[in-house]
Amino acid sequence: AKHMGKNTHQIYTPSMNITSHKVYYLEKDIRKAIYRDELFLEYQPKVSSKTGEIMGAEALIRWEHSEWGRVSPGEFIPIAEESDLICEIGNWVIYQVCQQLHDWKRSGIDLVPISINVSPKQLLKENFTQTIMEACKIYSIDPTSLHIEITETSLIQSSIVVNETLTTLKDIGITLSLDDFGIGYSSLTHIRQFDLDVLKIDKSFINNLPDQQEDVTIISSLITMAHGLGLKIVAEGVEKQDQLSFLQQQECDYIQGYLFSKPILANEFITLLNKNRLQ
Numbered sequence: 001a002k003h004m005g006k007n008t009h010q011i012y013t014p015s016m017n018i019t020s021h022k023v024y025y026l027e028k029d030i031r032k033a034i035y036r037d038e039l040f041l042e043y044q045p046k047v048s049s050k051t052g053e054i055m056g057a058e059a060l061i062r063w064e065h066s067e068w069g070r071v072s073p074g075e076f077i078p079i080a081e082e083s084d085l086i087c088e089i090g091n092w093v094i095y096q097v098c099q100q101l102h103d104w105k106r107s108g109i110d111l112v113p114i115s116i117n118v119s120p121k122q123l124l125k126e127n128f129t130q131t132i133m134e135a136c137k138i139y140s141i142d143p144t145s146l147h148i149e150i151t152e153t154s155l156i157q158s159s160i161v162v163n164e165t166l167t168t169l170k171d172i173g174i175t176l177s178l179d180d181f182g183i184g185y186s187s188l189t190h191i192r193q194f195d196l197d198v199l200k201i202d203k204s205f206i207n208n209l210p211d212q213q214e215d216v217t218i219i220s221s222l223i224t225m226a227h228g229l230g231l232k233i234v235a236e237g238v239e240k241q242d243q244l245s246f247l248q249q250q251e252c253d254y255i256q257g258y259l260f261s262k263p264i265l266a267n268e269f270i271t272l273l274n275k276n277r278l279q
């Protein structure tokens, strides 16, 4: 559908499968989603595995489509990534998070840093760091309240540009996390070559803990290695108590997953944060 002209009227034929049909309309509709006000963010807490204290949250995009209802980011982000649309969506997320931090600060809420997911194309845009700095300035946000989650796909691009961008982000005080660590390219070169702060271990390594011996070995070695390199570790997708117990025992720094909380709306997040601080 990507290669079809703007005015081409696509007719549904039985030979087209429903998936490509949906992709075509999704792509068209993502363009409208921003100004139709169909996008919003949820926040998923990250907690200290030692104390259970909420140390931050990850902003996750949500799309409420007028006909289809909720479309998951796993479905529409890859479509958006095929064009510059991902940059528009990405900029919307940056401004939305900064505005939210601004609103929270104004109502006297003591903040925790918020993590933003950044796609490779967006990170490599020549004005990416300017966009971040501009959003921080407009909403008087200290960049130390922002964390950025990138994937290894970003790191295999032209290393000069990536390095320059990451160095600038670090210089202004932004914390850098490497998302989905363990799947994809997973080259140890990346964590040596770039000045990262946090490794997020992919959920697929957490799922079968603590029963599967291979994963136990991988996780405990990863944590030791990360700590040896001065990196913090986040375990993603922690759903069960015995996974948590194992990760605590291994001194994993942070936990994110349904066991503690699903991604929730901004006001629900603040309620949870206040409750958490009273404990």
Ligand code: C2E
Pocket (backbone or CB within 6 Å): 044, 059, 060, 061, 072, 073, 074, 077, 090, 093, 117, 118, 119, 179, 180, 236, 237, 238, 239, 256, 257, 258, 259, 263
């Ligand atoms: P991700 O960055 O790896 O985000 C973690 C995903 O795991 C989220 O799915 C989250 O809801 C889910 N999750 C968290 N804890 C658990 C758990 O205990 N069990 C299970 N089964 N799942 C858990 P979500 O929100 O559907 O997002 C999927 C992906 O879409 C994200 O994966 C990220 O790659 C992308 N995405 C989401 N928001 C944004 C955004 O604002 N910008 C960009 N570029 N990508 C985004």
Ligand code: CA
Pocket (backbone or CB within 6 Å): 058, 117, 149, 179
């Ligand atoms: Ca992420």
Ligand code: CA
Pocket (backbone or CB within 6 Å): 179, 180, 200, 202, 236
């Ligand atoms: Ca992830």
Ligand code: CA
Pocket (backbone or CB within 6 Å): 180
């Ligand atoms: Ca993932």
